Amino acid sequence: MENIKLIINFLGQLLPAINITLIVSVSSIILGSLLGLLLAAARLSESVVLRVLASVYVSVVRATPAIIMIFVVYYGMPMLFNDWFHTNIDGWNRMYFVIIALTVLFSAPVSEIMRSAYESIAKGQMEAGLMVGMTPFQTLYRIILPQAFVVALPNFANSVINLLKEGALTFTIGVVDMVAKAQMIVANNSGGYAWQTYCALALIYWVISLAIDKGVSQVEKSYQAKRKTIAV
Amino acid sequence: MLTIEGLKKSYAGNDILKGISIDVNKGDVISIIGPSGSGKTTLLRTMTTLEEADGGHITFSGIDKDFEKLTGKEVNTIRRNVGFVFQNYNLFNNKTALQNITEGLIVARKVKKSEAEKIALKALERVGLTDRKNHYPSQLSGGQQQRVGIARAIALNPEVIFFDEPTSALDPELVGEVLKVMQDLASSGTTMVVVTHQMSFARDVSNRVIFMADGHIVEQGAPKAIFEKPSEQRTKKFLTDILANV
Amino acid sequence: MSLNTDFMVKVAQTAIQGVPVTLQIVLVALVISFPIGILFALIRIYRVKVLQRVVQFYVSLVRGTPIIAQILIVYSALPSLLNMIIGRAAFAINPIYYAYIVFTLNAIATLTEVFRSALQTVDKGQMEAGLMVGMQPRQTFWRIILPQALISALPNIANTTLYLIKNSSLAFIMSVKDITAIAKTEAAFNYNFLEAYLVVWVYYLIICYAAEVVFYLLERYFSKYRRPIKKTSGFNWLPFRIKQPKLERKQS
Ligand SMILES: Nc1ncnc2c1ncn2[C@@H]1O[C@H](COP(=O)(O)OP(=O)(O)OP(=O)(O)O)[C@@H](O)[C@H]1O
Numbered sequence: 001m002e003n004i005k006l007i008i009n010f011l012g013q014l015l016p017a018i019n020i021t022l023i024v025s026v027s028s029i030i031l032g033s034l035l036g037l038l039l040a041a042a043r044l045s046e047s048v049v050l051r052v053l054a055s056v057y058v059s060v061v062r063a064t065p066a067i068i069m070i071f072v073v074y075y076g077m078p079m080l081f082n083d084w085f086h087t088n089i090d091g092w093n094r095m096y097f098v099i100i101a102l103t104v105l106f107s108a109p110v111s112e113i114m115r116s117a118y119e120s121i122a123k124g125q126m127e128a129g130l131m132v133g134m135t136p137f138q139t140l141y142r143i144i145l146p147q148a149f150v151v152a153l154p155n156f157a158n159s160v161i162n163l164l165k166e167g168a169l170t171f172t173i174g175v176v177d178m179v180a181k182a183q184m185i186v187a188n189n190s191g192g193y194a195w196q197t198y199c200a201l202a203l204i205y206w207v208i209s210l211a212i213d214k215g216v217s218q219v220e221k222s223y224q225a226k227r228k229t230i231a232v
Numbered sequence: 233m234l235t236i237e238g239l240k241k242s243y244a245g246n247d248i249l250k251g252i253s254i255d256v257n258k259g260d261v262i263s264i265i266g267p268s269g270s271g272k273t274t275l276l277r278t279m280t281t282l283e284e285a286d287g288g289h290i291t292f293s294g295i296d297k298d299f300e301k302l303t304g305k306e307v308n309t310i311r312r313n314v315g316f317v318f319q320n321y322n323l324f325n326n327k328t329a330l331q332n333i334t335e336g337l338i339v340a341r342k343v344k345k346s347e348a349e350k351i352a353l354k355a356l357e358r359v360g361l362t363d364r365k366n367h368y369p370s371q372l373s374g375g376q377q378q379r380v381g382i383a384r385a386i387a388l389n390p391e392v393i394f395f396d397e398p399t400s401a402l403d404p405e406l407v408g409e410v411l412k413v414m415q416d417l418a419s420s421g422t423t424m425v426v427v428t429h430q431m432s433f434a435r436d437v438s439n440r441v442i443f444m445a446d447g448h449i450v451e452q453g454a455p456k457a458i459f460e461k462p463s464e465q466r467t468k469k470f471l472t473d474i475l476a477n478v
Numbered sequence: 479m480s481l482n483t484d485f486m487v488k489v490a491q492t493a494i495q496g497v498p499v500t501l502q503i504v505l506v507a508l509v510i511s512f513p514i515g516i517l518f519a520l521i522r523i524y525r526v527k528v529l530q531r532v533v534q535f536y537v538s539l540v541r542g543t544p545i546i547a548q549i550l551i552v553y554s555a556l557p558s559l560l561n562m563i564i565g566r567a568a569f570a571i572n573p574i575y576y577a578y579i580v581f582t583l584n585a586i587a588t589l590t591e592v593f594r595s596a597l598q599t600v601d602k603g604q605m606e607a608g609l610m611v612g613m614q615p616r617q618t619f620w621r622i623i624l625p626q627a628l629i630s631a632l633p634n635i636a637n638t639t640l641y642l643i644k645n646s647s648l649a650f651i652m653s654v655k656d657i658t659a660i661a662k663t664e665a666a667f668n669y670n671f672l673e674a675y676l677v678v679w680v681y682y683l684i685i686c687y688a689a690e691v692v693f694y695l696l697e698r699y700f701s702k703y704r705r706p707i708k709k710t711s712g713f714n715w716l717p718f719r720i721k722q723p724k725l726e727r728k729q730s
């Protein structure tokens with residue numbers, strides 16, 4: 001009972017820092033999806049060079065721990081910018097580095113998801129669309145993408161949850177997000193109530209993950225309903 | 233040898249078997265025919281305890297009991313003394329043709345491995361697949377898989393072997409090889425109960441034909457009688473329909 | 479670019495001592511979570527009363543929270559918990575044991591889901607065939623169903639392993655002397671962080687690719703058991719009872 005009260009109290013202290021988590025996650029999701037789209041296009045393209053480059057990129061990212069990606073971006077980018085563009089980016093908001101690292105991490109699985117969703121739908125549907133007189137672009141936009149979206153959704157949500165969890169490493173380069181906040185609270189209590197604090201932290205992430213899952217199954221359901229009404 | 237009385241089965245309130253009684257004697261080759269959905273598969277599955285019966289009595293290999301009262305041990309006895317050949321073969325995918333046959337012998341019958349292999353090879357020879365003994369199911373054609381399925385059943389030397397449409401998942405050109413094996417079994421005196429849509433098998437190989445519809449046995453008798461002078465209107469209609477389609 | 483290559487060579491030499499530590503964590507976590515994952519998957523499949531709720535809750539909790547939070551919780555709660563049981567000795571425990579615990583707990587959740595879906599891909603006919611040659615449900619499960627499920631689970635087990643390897647890079651937070659920890663210490667002397675992490679990165683790439691090769695070979699070795707042709711029915715074999723399991727709304 002005492003513990004629950006403590007956890008609720010810590011929840012209140014941690015929640016204000018949720019901003020950082022949300023900003024980092026949402027930006028990385030948007031940027032990572034765009035990058036993923038480009039990668040998927042590269043992997044589906046005619047050019048061998050593009051295909052090879054994209055698949056090497058994906059396989060390297062797949063084998064890279066999030067923390068290493070964050071560190072390499074954080075320590076490497078300023079050096080790169082210094083050498084190549086003679087710009088000093090040391091003063092950047094550290095969040096930018098995390099966003100860049102997470103964007104890279106997110107783009108790899110997302111490109112795979114997009115590619116396989118596209119491939120699972122494209123074959124017959126494109127031909128069917130062209131046959132009824134639509135242009136390739138119309139077919140893509142009106143027929144293939146909506147279906148591919150439904151196919152990709154569950155896996156996409158899974159990747160989003162992964163991204164959210166990897167984003168919890170933001171604190172490692174000194175951004176004060178919820179994790180950093182939790183550690184501060186523990187330090188302020190001279191190490192006391194540590195597990196209650198971290199449980200509060202975990203709880204917040206859990207609720208966000210559950211909400212994402214819930215949202216996805218809601219969207220899936222509405223799509224299924226649509227399909228049925230069309231079928232009748 | 234095997235007697236079933238008043239066998240009943242329903243799914244979710246739908247009566248599928250409405251009191252079936254069958255008498256199987258040693259050496260019988262019984263064909264069960266009937267329209268789709270009449271309960272033929274369900275009948276085989278409940279008789280062999282793959283599916284729980286809702287009512288009925290079984291007399292078989294020392295057991296004389298109502299289905300609901302069977303103990304786990306008696307269920308085992310029944311399973312050990314019947315063979316089953318499945319419509320879609322159901323070979324163990326992670327075992328070779330030979331291992332598919334030895335598996336039951338070694339694990340369930342506690343036969344020594346070398347002995348089991350001898351028995352299995354003999355069974356494979358009967359179905360003409362000795363050269364495929366080390367192939368996995370995925371490396372065999374449908375007809376070959378079904379022949380291994382039959383070999384697996386006969387190797388255990390059961391009192392009766394049940395076949396559920398053993399050829400209906402096969403491409404037409406593969407049906408012949410399986411029917412041939414079954415015919416050989418029948419002429420060697422194996423007791424068989426066969427659900428089939430192959431009217432030629434029912435007419436030419438079996439010694440009794442059972443016509444089922446709507447969870448009842450409509451009529452049964454010698455193939456000649458059923459095919460030439462069916463006494464029930466339903467049988468007549470079923471046969472003319474099915475023979476017209478061949 | 480001005481990378482200090484001498485330093486990188488030096489880090490590479492010292493950090494290599496962390497490789498066995500990383501591998502140890504991954505292997506211990508995999509080996510312990512493997513049977514527990516199978517058990518939990520069975521609990522879910524057979525909808526064992528109460529227990530299945532617990533497993534479901536556990537899986538959802540682990541899946542929905544960052545590994546860093548799990549590390550912080552275990553690393554803060556466990557020592558004091560142990561302190562109550564075994565006294566001061568609790569604080570002398572090698573931190574690698576905490577790493578084992580965290581990553582095992584984490585892997586159990588993932589593998590539970592992996593095995594659950596793998597077991598459900600095995601056609602129920604396999605169990606029936608086993609029963610009809612006189613084998614017990616239990617025997618059929620061990621000899622026929624489980625081997626097939628494991629083979630079909632291989633790609634997902636590979637994925638789980640990859641995640642484990644990558645996540646183990648956080649063990650340094652529990653003061654485990656793994657690759658990352660060693661490199662970090664080296665780097666802190668003269669602020670060559672980039673060089674140190676590039677070396678660590680290469681090590682992880684090598685370990686991950688090695689793991690992928692191992693799984694690729696396993697998959698190729700076992701591919702002959704696979705049946706590409708056959709479709710399996712929606713729900714599946716029902717080893718310990720004759721009744722069909724009730725169809726449940728899919729949830730993940
Ligand atoms: N597990 C089950 N749950 C609910 N209903 C079932 C189940 N199995 C069979 N049925 C129903 O029982 C009826 C009889 O099925 P059965 O498979 O025994 O027919 P059949 O005579 O073998 O048909 P076919 O010739 O098509 O194989 C069908 O209406 C079927 O829908």
Ligand SMILES: [Mg+2]
Pocket residue numbers: 272273274396397
């Ligand atoms: Mg049938």
